[in-house]
Amino acid sequence: MAITRRNLLKASVCGGTLLACGSSAQAARRVEMAPGALGMLYDSTLCIGCQVCMVGCKKANNMKPDPADNNPSWDNPRDLSSRTLTVIKKFEEGSGRRPNQEKDGFAYIKQNCMHCADPSCVSACPVSALTKDNKTGIVSYNKKACIGCRYCQISCPYNIPKFQWDNPLPQIVKCQLCSHLIAKGGIAACCAACPTGASLFGPVELLQQEAKKRLLYTPGEVYEFPLHDISTGKTVSHQSAQYIDHIYGEKELGGSQVMMLSAVDFQKLGMTKLPDESYASITENIQHTLYKGMLLPIALLGGLVYFVKKNAENHHNDE
Ligand code: SF4
Ligand code: SF4
Ligand code: SF4
Known part of the structure; x- marks a missing residue:
């Protein structure tokens, strides 16, 4: 067998795959939420689709309006952009008349x-x-x-970071939970x-406690729902809808600090079905296994030695 580039690559990929498979058996990294996480x-x-949240976000973060895209419809802007840090999207099916229903209904989702x-994004960014x-x-x-480098954009499973293509000194743009307002005691x-x-x-x-409580509510009954900031105790009365028994963001990719409740299937609302283990944990596990104890170079060397040996044997047999 000749040592071709193809054979060598095959050997190294085999070695790498074996090691990667071994790594998947490792325990997933435990993701601890900070005790003071906001x-x-x-x-x-x-949600009534009023988009007041989008206006509040633009004002608080000094974001310019998105350029008009000849779209006179309700959902303008239609997506996040370098000028839009949050967006309300609408799901509609059939006649689209029934709120929070999948059949002939409609519902909103905030991104x-x-x-x-x-x-x-933190794991992928090479310069922190x-x-x-x-x-x-x-x-x-x-x-x-x-x-x-925009690695953060590629790595984000929710497609959140946006790049300022129209800026000569471009930046990445994404929601920072209004940390500048929180620092001054705001929300x-x-x-x-x-x-x-x-x-x-x-x-x-x-x-999380509030979300779990709502999942136990009787649909059609009236309850008090916290308004603006859960810590203040201010509430407003609403009739409970028939929730789907899922808190999106509680477990997805190790959990997130933004969570969602809905009466309509989250995939229909555009939220991706994701595993419980974070991508950062999966990729770091593989990397650590590959490089731990120089296992990757050893695998490569093993493949190389195998092909050299095979090649020598073939030459010997040909003589
Ligand atoms: S979340 Fe819904 S109800 Fe609240 S401001 Fe935004 S669009 Fe209006
Ligand atoms: S959704 Fe997660 S990965 Fe994406 S930008 Fe926000 S923190 Fe980063
Ligand atoms: S928390 Fe994020 S989405 Fe909400 S207003 Fe602040 S920047 Fe916008």
């Missing part, structure tokens, strides 16, 4: 950074321009450190603006 609970069943417990705060868990961006502007409590700010622990 976040948001978005309840799609309370913004999930402030993941184990963020892929994205960091997760030890106390609040907020994932922040440092424009001074950023080299514009996320979208939650402060929301008139129904659909976007609710607060400590993740309290928001």
Whole structure:
């Protein structure tokens, strides 16, 4: 057998695959949420699609309006962009008349950074321009450190970071949970603006308890729902909808500080079905196994030795 580039690559890939398979048997990295972690609970069943949260977000973060795209419809802008840090999207099916129903119904979903417990963007950034705060868990961006490689964009499972293509000195743009307002004793502007409590700010622990409580509510019964900030005790009355028994963000990719409730299937609302283990943990496990004890070079060397030996034997037989 000749030592061709193809054979050598095959040997190294085999070695690498074996090691990677071995690594998947490793225990998943445990993702601990900071005790003071802050976040948001978005309840799609309370959302009326008024988009006041989007306006509040633009104002608080000094973001320019998106350029008009000849789309006079309700959902303009349609997606996150370098000028839009949060967006409300609408799901419609059939006649689209029944709120919070899949058949012939409609529902809303709010998209913004999930402030993941184990963020892929932080793990992928080669210069630590994205960091997760030890106390609040907020994932922040440092424009001074950023080299514009956009690895964060590629790695984010929720497609959140956006790049300022129209700026000669471009930056990455994403929701930072209004940390500049929190630092002054304020709360996320979208939650402060929301008139129904659909976007609710607060400590993740309290928001998780609130989400679990809502899943036990009787559909059609009236309950008190916290408004703006769960810590203040301010509430508003709503009739409970028939929730899907799932808190999106509680477990996805190791959990996130932004969580969601809905009466409509999350995939229909555009939220991806994701594993419980974070991508950062999966890729780091593989990398660590490959390089631990120089296993990758050994695997490569093993493959090389095998082909040299085979080649020598073949030559010997040919003589
Ligand atoms: S949602 Fe994306 S941008 Fe936000 S913390 Fe998670 S990986 Fe990073
Ligand atoms: S937390 Fe602040 S930056 Fe993030 S979506 Fe809400 S208003 Fe916008
Ligand atoms: S302000 Fe509240 S109710 Fe209005 S669109 Fe935003 S989340 Fe929904």
